[in-house]
Amino acid sequence: MHSHGVLMDRIYRRQRYFYDLTRKYYLVGRDRLIRDLDLRPGSSAVEVGCGTARNLIAIAGHYPGTRLFGLDVSLTMLETARRAVEHAGLSDRILLVHGYAEALVPELFGEKLPFDCAIFSYSLSMIPDWCSALEVANRALVPGGRLHMVDFGDFSGLGRFGALALRRWLRMFHVEPRTELLYALEGAIAGGLVGDLWVSPRRYAFAWSVPRCSTRAFANVAGQPQAAGNP
Numbered sequence: 001m002h003s004h005g006v007l008m009d010r011i012y013r014r015q016r017y018f019y020d021l022t023r024k025y026y027l028v029g030r031d032r033l034i035r036d037l038d039l040r041p042g043s044s045a046v047e048v049g050c051g052t053a054r055n056l057i058a059i060a061g062h063y064p065g066t067r068l069f070g071l072d073v074s075l076t077m078l079e080t081a082r083r084a085v086e087h088a089g090l091s092d093r094i095l096l097v098h099g100y101a102e103a104l105v106p107e108l109f110g111e112k113l114p115f116d117c118a119i120f121s122y123s124l125s126m127i128p129d130w131c132s133a134l135e136v137a138n139r140a141l142v143p144g145g146r147l148h149m150v151d152f153g154d155f156s157g158l159g160r161f162g163a164l165a166l167r168r169w170l171r172m173f174h175v176e177p178r179t180e181l182l183y184a185l186e187g188a189i190a191g192g193l194v195g196d197l198w199v200s201p202r203r204y205a206f207a208w209s210v211p212r213c214s215t216r217a218f219a220n221v222a223g224q225p226q227a228a229g230n231p
């Protein structure tokens with residue numbers, strides 16, 4: 001696992017300086033996700049793979065009085081995030097911690113209570129064990145809490161060569177669109193699973209939001225066998 005953090009540091013060592021400027025145009029659906037969060041004052045949200053804290057800072061602006069937490073495995077990204085949070089005057093509302101998505105628990109942030117909301121914004125496509133990360137985040141929510149994600153789709157609306165070229169380019173940055181999740185969700189939602197699924201034009205991106213549910217429901221969606229002993 002340690003090597004994944006080193007890899008992320010290597011990828012973002014230089015990119016972090018122009019990350020927000022460039023990603024503005026191709027990380028589609030992030031602002032839509034933020035608008036849909038519907039957080040009340042006093043509630044808490046954690047972003048898993050928070051990067052430069054661009055989303056957390058926007059969430060703080062949209063939802064006054066919320067307590068926000070960011071987890072990231074890249075120390076260099078977190079350095080940039082800390083600077084941005086300080087610059088925005090939000091150090092008292094946004095707490096950033098270094099750690100792995102797969103090991104998320106509220107205690108990492110010194111919190112005793114679970115979160116009201118967990119967010120994955122273009123991080124699932126970089127988290128090797130994304131299925132465990134989803135399960136762990138689901139478990140870290142209060143009953144009635146909500147999980148939100150947005151990430152790349154299957155690009156099928158871009159044509160065969162467009163999709164192939166984009167996938168190849170993303171792979172250079174160790175980004176792997178989780179198309180198996182998209183297909184499972186399309187099946188599960190058609191089959192009545194509670195949750196909202198949005199697919200962008202040309203199937204470039206998709207977003208899913210779902211209330212905290214049983215671990216079994218997650219295992220089913222992701223097509224993974226359920227780990228023994230889960231509640």
Ligand SMILES: C[S@@+](CC[C@H](N)C(=O)[O-])C[C@H]1O[C@@H](n2cnc3c(N)ncnc32)[C@H](O)[C@@H]1O
Pocket residue numbers: 004008023027030048049050051052054055071072073074077099100101102120121122123126127128
């Ligand atoms: C593409 S960036 C997205 C950043 C931000 N969420 C956004 O929407 O702009 C993906 C982030 O996920 C982080 N990441 C990748 N694997 C991770 C893991 N296993 N645990 C925690 N963070 C991880 C990376 O370091 C990077 O900052």
